[in-house]
Amino acid sequence: MLIAFIVNSTEVDNKMEKKLVDLIIELKKDCMEDERQIRTLCNVSLAEYKAVMEIDTTERITCNVLSKKMGLSPSRGSRIIDGLVRKKYLIRVTNPEDRRSFVLSLSSKGAKIKDDIDKERNNCENRIREKLSAKEFDLIKEGLELITEIFHQEQ
Secondary structure: OOHHHHHHHHHHHHHOOOOOHEEEEEEEHHHHHHHHHHHHHOOOOOOHHHHHHOOOOOEEEEHHHHHHHOOOHHHHHHHHHHHHHHOEEEEEEEEEEEEEEEEEEEEEHHHHHHHHHHHHHHHHHHHHHOOOOHHHHHHHHHHHHHHHHHHHHHH
């Protein structure tokens, strides 16, 4: 009787165990919510957030490259970039290598927003670190890096 109970409860536990993909999807939802809270605190839209995070503070980047990094078509990227220039998050100047195109860089206002976002992201990571040992944190990070690499290989 006891053996039957153990076997049956193990079967139930196995059926209820979440698949890795379910955990990834759940983690994605939680990360998206944290990202939304960061955007709210920093008072930026999703597109503004993505653009600012894709440009290093000292980098000069073309409109097409930024659009690609953001996963946008050139025309959609151009509209987003126009808004970022209007809000003074980005500086747009003629490309010295090709006068037909422009290069973008973060303005001081854009760099400040990027810095604010980085601080909030660091706070988020620190909240996770506080709840884990250094070994657990490193193992989770290694696992996530491996999963990310696998997904990138499949694309």
